Amino acid sequence: MLFRSALNLRNLGLERTLVLVDGRRSVGSSVTGAVDVNNVPQALVKSVEIVTGGASAAYGSDAVAGVVNFVLDKKFTGIKGEVSGGVTTYGDDRNWKVSLTAGVPFAADRGHVLLSGEAVRNDGILHDDRAWNKQGAAIVLNPAYGTGAGQSTSVPQQLVVNHAGIEQATPGGIITSGPLKGIYFGPGGIPLQYNYGTATSSIWNVGGDWASTIQTPNQSLDSPTTRQALFTRASYDVTDNISVYVQYAWNYASVYSVDNH
Numbered sequence: 001m002l003f004r005s006a007l008n009l010r011n012l013g014l015e016r017t018l019v020l021v022d023g024r025r026s027v028g029s030s031v032t033g034a035v036d037v038n039n040v041p042q043a044l045v046k047s048v049e050i051v052t053g054g055a056s057a058a059y060g061s062d063a064v065a066g067v068v069n070f071v072l073d074k075k076f077t078g079i080k081g082e083v084s085g086g087v088t089t090y091g092d093d094r095n096w097k098v099s100l101t102a103g104v105p106f107a108a109d110r111g112h113v114l115l116s117g118e119a120v121r122n123d124g125i126l127h128d129d130r131a132w133n134k135q136g137a138a139i140v141l142n143p144a145y146g147t148g149a150g151q152s153t154s155v156p157q158q159l160v161v162n163h164a165g166i167e168q169a170t171p172g173g174i175i176t177s178g179p180l181k182g183i184y185f186g187p188g189g190i191p192l193q194y195n196y197g198t199a200t201s202s203i204w205n206v207g208g209d210w211a212s213t214i215q216t217p218n219q220s221l222d223s224p225t226t227r228q229a230l231f232t233r234a235s236y237d238v239t240d241n242i243s244v245y246v247q248y249a250w251n252y253a254s255v256y257s258v259d260n261h
Contacts, residue, residue, distance in 0.1 A: 007019060017068060041116040041231035046071050048068065051069075074114065077103045077105055078102070080100075084096065122224060122226075141204075142158060142200070145201075164206050167199075197210060223255050229251045230249070
């Protein structure tokens with residue numbers, strides 16, 4: 001599943017950040033258990049609590065990175081809505097959002113009913129329609145960094161460069177070792193000699209035939225997305241110390257991405 005709003009505290013992985021709603025575990029959005037926080041009713045979020053470090057370990061191994069608890073306004077009363085939209089200066093990536101939320105007390109304020117729904121549409125940017133995205137920008141390892149001969153740890157470990165290509169990722173395949181190293185196959189299977197340009201200490205090369213490799217800019221800049229959500233909750237205070245509730249949540253999301261190769 002492609003997540004548009006997943007939490008990844010400390011970059012330890014989506015499955016290591018535990019997401020709670022009002023102190024209870026949220027239903028996972030994928031088979032791995034990771035949660036898309038778009039599933040939380042946005043209009044009812046009152047506050048967000050974050051716990052990291054040793055304190056989060058009490059929740060188990062899926063909270064190694066930390067815990068994020070979304071606290072809902074369970075006593076919201078009234079009605080509120082949102083209608084918004086936008087478009088880029090290039091006339092693409094049109095998007096809109098419509099949401100409506102209502103809360104009604106009953107039985108002399110001992111009971112409360114909440115209802116919140118929203119619909120979101122983002123047309124996305126399917127192709128590399130930006131000049132800055134066609135320069136082969138990448139973050140590569142600096143071959144001058146290290147403890148070996150001619151290397152130093154006082155220089156940057158990584159470099160931001162343009163005209164970078166993955167030397168092992170030509171569309172028609174490439175021979176990566178042996179006496180025929182660098183032979184790749186162009187249109188119609190024609191064998192060509194790959195120009196490596198300036199090599200780095202990773203799989204990237206700078207310059208040369210970088211444009212012949214499979215470039216990530218050829219993928220969608222922003223994936224088209226359609227999303228709908230519905231949340232409802234009813235609660236009743238049986239006594240001053242006992243409260244019962246029932247809640248239901250439904251979410252649907254569709255994300256589409258393309259690769260020109």
